[in-house]
Amino acid sequence: MSLADYFPSQIRGLPAFDGQFDAFKLSAESCDVLFGIYPAGTVIAPHSHDTDNVGVITKGSLLLTMNGETQHIAAGEWYFVPAGTEHAAKFPEDTADIELWFSI
Numbered sequence: 001m002s003l004a005d006y007f008p009s010q011i012r013g014l015p016a017f018d019g020q021f022d023a024f025k026l027s028a029e030s031c032d033v034l035f036g037i038y039p040a041g042t043v044i045a046p047h048s049h050d051t052d053n054v055g056v057i058t059k060g061s062l063l064l065t066m067n068g069e070t071q072h073i074a075a076g077e078w079y080f081v082p083a084g085t086e087h088a089a090k091f092p093e094d095t096a097d098i099e100l101w102f103s104i
Contacts, residue, residue: 046087
């Protein structure tokens with residue numbers, strides 16, 4: 001099974017997210033919902049958003065760096081990135097997540 005096949009067909013049928021990583025995008029009022037897929041070794045360079053981002057790792061793990069600290073976020077764990085906070089991400093294994101990007 002490919003990592004993209006991890007999500008049910010209803011989610012795979014959503015529009016693709018146009019960004020630094022592969023995801024299926026569900027738009028909602030004041031919030032975008034992304035179902036992200038990250039092959040092992042994916043690295044996302046430091047950046048920030050104008051949204052509050054909340055996510056949960058559903059498969060694999062995330063190394064999230066903010067404010068000079070790196071946190072290991074395992075499957076089943078939630079993370080929060082406040083709007084305007086520079087952060088970077090590394091995915092040491094095939095990983096999937098659900099992210100909510102809240103407009104503020």
